[in-house]
Amino acid sequence: MTEPTTVLIADDQQLVRTGLQMIINAAAGLQVIGEAVNGADAVAEAARLRPDVVLMDVQMPVVDGIEATRRILAGPMPRPRVAVLTTFSQSEIVYDALVAGASGFLLKDMPSVQLIGAIHAVARGEQLLAPELTRRLIEQFVDTGRRTAAQGLDRLTPRELEVLTLVAGGLSNAEIARHLTLGVETIKTHVSRVLDKLGARDRVQAVIVAYESGVVRVADS
Template identity: 50%
Template sequence: MVVDDQAVVRAGFAAIVDAEPDLHVVAEAQDGAQAVRLARELSPDVVLMDIRMPGMDGLTATRLLTAEPTEPTEPAGVVPRVLVLTTFDQDAYVHDALRAGASGFLLKDALPEELLAGIRVVASGEAMLAPTVTRRLIDAFADTAPAPDPELLTSLTPREREVLTLVAAGHTNAEIAGALGVTTGTVKSHVNALLGKLGLRDRVQATILAYDLGLARPRRTHRE
C-alpha cells in the first residue's frame, strides 16, 4: 500500500511497484487514517508511508499499524512492514517513527531500483535504512543516548551480544557470518534468539536498543 497526501507522488510510486512481476499495489491512501483503515481491510505486506500528511500523520499511523493487540482476546491480525519515505532534513522525528514500529527508511529521491530493493528487504523481515538516514539517525542517538543499563543485556550470551553489536553497525547476516567465521544460518539463529530474549520485533528495534544502551557508537565519517 502506498500512503502519501500527493496524488502524483502516490501514482508514481504505484507505477514503479506495479511494473514488477512479484509486486502489486493493493491500495493507495492519502492520509494516515485512511491508511490504517485500508490496511486492516486488505492486510498489505508492506506499507510505503509518508510522514508529513494532513490529519493523521505517518508517525501516528505507523504506531497504530504495528501495535500489538491491547487485549488478550483481540486477534493479532497481520502486521505490515512499514517503509517510510522521507526527506530526512525536514523530518526531525525520524527516530520516533522507528520507535513507533517502522521497519526502515528511504529518501524520496531514491532511485526506483533502491525503492524496489527496500520493499523486498523489509518484506523479508530485514531492516532498510538509507545510508544518509542511518548516519544522521545514529548521530542523533549518540547525542542523546541515556546511560547504559546492563541489566537489559544480561540474558544474552557473549556471542549474541557480539551479533547485536554487528547488527547495530548495519552489517547483513552474510557479513556477520564472514566476520565471525560461521554460517548465515547460525547468524539468523543468534539474531532470532537475541530478539526473543530482548522482546524486540526486528533488527531496527535491536539497533535502536544497542545505541540507547551504549553498546554501539557511531563511526564518524566524511563520506556522503
C-alpha cells in the same frame, strides 16, 4: 502461480503516489492495491485491504505517519510491514517511526531499482537499516540525550554482543557471517537469541536499544 506482494501507498502528494504506483506496478511480483492521502486514511485502508507492505509518508494531515504506523502495527493480525518514506533531512521523524515499529525507511529520491528491492526485502521480513542514515539518526537523536538503560543486555554473551554491534552497523546476516567466519544459519541463531534476550521485536528495535544504552556508539558502527 505465486501471489504478488501487495502494497498500500500512503502519501498526501498525488504526484508522489502516482509515480510510486507506476514504478511498483511495472515490477514483477508487486502490486499496488490502494492509496491513502493521510494517516487516518492509511489506518483504515490497511485494515480494509490487508496489504503486505505499507509505504508510509511521515508528514501527512489529519494523522501523521508515525501515529498511523503505531495504530496499524497495534491492529489485528495479520499486520503489514511498514516502510517509511522520507527525505534525508527528516532524521528525527524517521527515528520516531522506527520506535513506533516501522521496518525501516526509504528515501523518496532513491533509484527505482533500489526501491523495488527494498519493498521485496521488507515483505520478506527484513529490516532496512541504511548505514548512512542510521549514523545520522544516532548522532542527532540518541547520543545527545535519549540514552536509557536496557534490560537483557547483561544476558548477552560476548559473541552475541559482537553480533549486535555488527547488526547496528547495518550488516546483513550474510555479511556478519563472512566477517566472523561463521555460517549464516549460526548468525541467524545468534540474532534470534539477541532479540529474545533484549525483548526486541526485530533488528531495528535491537539497534535502537544498542545505541540508546551506549553499548554501541556512532564511532563503532
